[in-house]
Amino acid sequence: MATSTINTGSLLAIDIGTASTRALLFDVVSGHYRFLASGTAPSTVVAPFFNVGEGVRRAIDNLAKATGRRLIGSDENLIMPGLADNSGVDALVATMSAGKPLKVVAVGLLEDITLASARHLAATTYAQVVDVIKLNDRRQTSDRINTIMQIRPDLVIVAGGTDDGASQSVLDLIEAIGLASYLSPETQSPHILFAGNQEIQTEVRSVLEGVGKLHIAPNIRPTLNLETISPAQRELTAIYKRVRNAQIGGIGDLLSWSGDNLTPTAVAFSRVIRFLSKKYDPDKGVLGVDVGSQSTTVAAAFDGKETLRVYPYLGVGTGSVRTLQKSKLDGIIRWLPFDTSNDAVQDYIYNKEIHPHSLPVTRKELAIEQALARQALLLAVRRSLPDFPAGSARPAPDLLPWVEPIIATGSVFSKAPSPGQALLMLLDGIQPTGVTTIVVDQNNLSSALGAAARINPLLTVQVIESSTFLNLGTIIAPVGYARFGTPILRVRMTNRAGVETTRKVRYGMIEVLPVKMGEKVKLHLRPLHQFDVGMGGPGKAGEVTAVGGAAGIVIDARGRPLRLSQDPKRRKHLTRKWYHALEAKG
Amino acid sequence: MLAPVKHISPLTLIQRERVLPIPGRVVARQGQAVSPTDVIAEYVLAPKYFILDIAEGLNVAPDKADKLLQCHKGDNVSKGDVVAGPAGLFQRVVRAPFSGQVKLAGDGKMLIEAFVSPVELRAGLDGTVTRIIPDWGVIIETRGALLQGVWGNGKMTYGLMQLLLESPDDELRAGQIDISVRGTIGVGGYCRDPQVLQNAAKAPVKGLILGSMSADLLPIAAKLPFPVMILDGFGQMPMNSAAYKLLNTTTKDRNVSLHAQAYQASKGERPEIVITLPVPEHIEVLLEADEFAAGQKVYLVNKSYSAQTGIIKRILSKPFKFPSGIIALAAEVSLENDELVKVPLACLESFGEKTSQETY
Numbered sequence: 001m002a003t004s005t006i007n008t009g010s011l012l013a014i015d016i017g018t019a020s021t022r023a024l025l026f027d028v029v030s031g032h033y034r035f036l037a038s039g040t041a042p043s044t045v046v047a048p049f050f051n052v053g054e055g056v057r058r059a060i061d062n063l064a065k066a067t068g069r070r071l072i073g074s075d076e077n078l079i080m081p082g083l084a085d086n087s088g089v090d091a092l093v094a095t096m097s098a099g100k101p102l103k104v105v106a107v108g109l110l111e112d113i114t115l116a117s118a119r120h121l122a123a124t125t126y127a128q129v130v131d132v133i134k135l136n137d138r139r140q141t142s143d144r145i146n147t148i149m150q151i152r153p154d155l156v157i158v159a160g161g162t163d164d165g166a167s168q169s170v171l172d173l174i175e176a177i178g179l180a181s182y183l184s185p186e187t188q189s190p191h192i193l194f195a196g197n198q199e200i201q202t203e204v205r206s207v208l209e210g211v212g213k214l215h216i217a218p219n220i221r222p223t224l225n226l227e228t229i230s231p232a233q234r235e236l237t238a239i240y241k242r243v244r245n246a247q248i249g250g251i252g253d254l255l256s257w258s259g260d261n262l263t264p265t266a267v268a269f270s271r272v273i274r275f276l277s278k279k280y281d282p283d284k285g286v287l288g289v290d291v292g293s294q295s296t297t298v299a300a301a302f303d304g305k306e307t308l309r310v311y312p313y314l315g316v317g318t319g320s321v322r323t324l325q326k327s328k329l330d331g332i333i334r335w336l337p338f339d340t341s342n343d344a345v346q347d348y349i350y351n352k353e354i355h356p357h358s359l360p361v362t363r364k365e366l367a368i369e370q371a372l373a374r375q376a377l378l379l380a381v382r383r384s385l386p387d388f389p390a391g392s393a394r395p396a397p398d399l400l401p402w403v404e405p406i407i408a409t410g411s412v413f414s415k416a417p418s419p420g421q422a423l424l425m426l427l428d429g430i431q432p433t434g435v436t437t438i439v440v441d442q443n444n445l446s447s448a449l450g451a452a453a454r455i456n457p458l459l460t461v462q463v464i465e466s467s468t469f470l471n472l473g474t475i476i477a478p479v480g481y482a483r484f485g486t487p488i489l490r491v492r493m494t495n496r497a498g499v500e501t502t503r504k505v506r507y508g509m510i511e512v513l514p515v516k517m518g519e520k521v522k523l524h525l526r527p528l529h530q531f532d533v534g535m536g537g538p539g540k541a542g543e544v545t546a547v548g549g550a551a552g553i554v555i556d557a558r559g560r561p562l563r564l565s566q567d568p569k570r571r572k573h574l575t576r577k578w579y580h581a582l583e584a585k586g
Numbered sequence: 587m588l589a590p591v592k593h594i595s596p597l598t599l600i601q602r603e604r605v606l607p608i609p610g611r612v613v614a615r616q617g618q619a620v621s622p623t624d625v626i627a628e629y630v631l632a633p634k635y636f637i638l639d640i641a642e643g644l645n646v647a648p649d650k651a652d653k654l655l656q657c658h659k660g661d662n663v664s665k666g667d668v669v670a671g672p673a674g675l676f677q678r679v680v681r682a683p684f685s686g687q688v689k690l691a692g693d694g695k696m697l698i699e700a701f702v703s704p705v706e707l708r709a710g711l712d713g714t715v716t717r718i719i720p721d722w723g724v725i726i727e728t729r730g731a732l733l734q735g736v737w738g739n740g741k742m743t744y745g746l747m748q749l750l751l752e753s754p755d756d757e758l759r760a761g762q763i764d765i766s767v768r769g770t771i772g773v774g775g776y777c778r779d780p781q782v783l784q785n786a787a788k789a790p791v792k793g794l795i796l797g798s799m800s801a802d803l804l805p806i807a808a809k810l811p812f813p814v815m816i817l818d819g820f821g822q823m824p825m826n827s828a829a830y831k832l833l834n835t836t837t838k839d840r841n842v843s844l845h846a847q848a849y850q851a852s853k854g855e856r857p858e859i860v861i862t863l864p865v866p867e868h869i870e871v872l873l874e875a876d877e878f879a880a881g882q883k884v885y886l887v888n889k890s891y892s893a894q895t896g897i898i899k900r901i902l903s904k905p906f907k908f909p910s911g912i913i914a915l916a917a918e919v920s921l922e923n924d925e926l927v928k929v930p931l932a933c934l935e936s937f938g939e940k941t942s943q944e945t946y
Binding site: 145 | 587588590591608609631632633634635636637689690697699736737778800801802804819820821849851852853854855874875887888889890891908909910911912913914929930932933
């Protein structure tokens, strides 16, 4: 589809999630693109429909009801382009996260180098590496074939050999891939993405072309010290579309309507984060997190360089039991502000996986679901930290780099009963450092905007600038450790009228500065005891302009990384205290 | 709004698609009467391959080895058959290490696919094969009672059922599992004691149907050699009244097909019990997809509602705020004790019975 920077048409974005399918309408209002409305329906990827079409149709119908705009014509097709009577839309883009993660076999020479890059590539979409083949793999070729035939992967990613580097070793590794592809029936033959030594492309083609669905991408590890994922990621997205089209009914129609513009939700989300990183402070990165029913996505970008990690089966619905298994029960229970039995929490999470669409009815149930979200987020962010660019400034290697803003999406945040609850989940799970802003994508627009950027970048820019995200507040999170109750930060706040207030913040507390939504204030921050607020080093003071959000301006003085008390009684007491500090405002 | 469906019906037409995960061979015939344990199709899950290094075996160069091949692509070989040679002074030969088929031969190597026993797919219920799906499986039809659950350990059986509960909220105790339940499918309420499962394995029972179970016991239940099915969920809750009534009346002392397959929403597969009954020729099929509507019989899934059932009185016109603070589309449901409760639509499942009421 042609890319245009000036496109005044309306746009319909379809997002197919594990639980819900959403139709989002964007159009020009008073000369600027705006988000108009959304329609939601349960996703119909699974039984009894096995076709995304029914969910898409219902979501569009609900959108049409909400807007009064006719979107489906008498021929039962989407009206596109839009008509003079304001019916229909001019373009459609689609994003998708539903469906089982792609089963991937990663092939590379060395575990820490090319194989790591192959894993990183797989982690940029909804995929799970189920086996690896590497140089020091002791299995014989026939055993490798048997493994592949048993796993029946959707995709084999072959990395290996820097450019001008190893060649025969790579060709030896792919022998089993070629034979397994040859032996597989056409419908079960995996896609093979070769993203290794470009010098042996011809040999790779001669081995794999004709026996498998071969795709060639630029080397993801052209030199030992350089990883370049993006070009291969585009090819991976194309493969994702083909696999989903073969697996799920109705995708073909969606591809046809959208002019092949179907993007994995995480990739589209990452595109928005990359865009924002170019817009904001180049010294800091931008972080995006998306906690879904089945998976959690972490997207970070530092001056246009992105890191995208998708964690399938780390979610709060269909992924809830796996989240529990990866965390152990204590990892969930530690976030709860009340006494409960281990069995009750475990049983709730298992029931949630059976009924992923169900909603928490009581406060205790809500607290368990929010604890699950915190833990999914914490695990995802922690696992992503080593993959952020080496040059990204951060207070310590095991802490989050300085980022601003942080964008959070997912219904666990957007449907939280109060902004304070959403914010506390994000503070606990992400543990931001220094001064930042946390916003919630309350209408879950990010991925749609990322997908739209390909055909209408102006729309993406203008909608992002139209306050569509809910600013939860400016966050000040001093880094360091002290005894509980020790003063660690002096804050002097000056409002627009010039009125000054000062506050001494003690370690272990969350304090809220009562600043109204959108109100700008000047903050003079003086960290004590060598705490670091990102003003140039530990103990350094500085001044920032901060904007009040839905939860005001929040000082999270609990230290980094956050250490919860080992004493359950004290931990619950503090958890309640933090909750009330934010809930009172939020 | 679309409603998920859970079937609990004393009398219905049941059609089940039984298909292989990958293409294979269908052995059942159209019109064939099948019992739950009858094999209806089979497939080779993962063929075993072996690469023979012919050149090394004959101690010759690969191109020479190719000229000494006795078998070629497509040939079947038996274990011990000479596949290449003889060569050299000592008349070296290479023999097939197992029975199979030659898939490739050349460059001094031979790839053989071993013959392996196929995996069998069983009918899972009493009924008649009404349609063959070539290479994939069959559709089986029967009439009777149908009861779906939420968890199964992947096994199936057929046998006489024995009730081990007197009321829906009874807990199944280890002492109840003795020699008297041997060879039957035991039906209990809530289970939290691992000894219950151990006694069931010792008896042994033919199967176990539980109203609910502590999630702690899942690792044990998953490994039991007989089918275990959970009807309502994890943690203590009474067995849903519709299931209790059905098991206590319609199906008492009857043979049942217990298909404790894993619950896979993505495939539309739920663990289920089917009791074939002599019923009239014309009987309605339950809906597989439904829409929420007033007058509809529903099942409440959230544990707070303890697996109760009720009738939707009305769908609320505006989203409702629940004690958790969550605001959601909701329905007013009349429970069996006539209590009216507001429930998020997301916490309801339809029984899939046809209703003439207006949908929402």
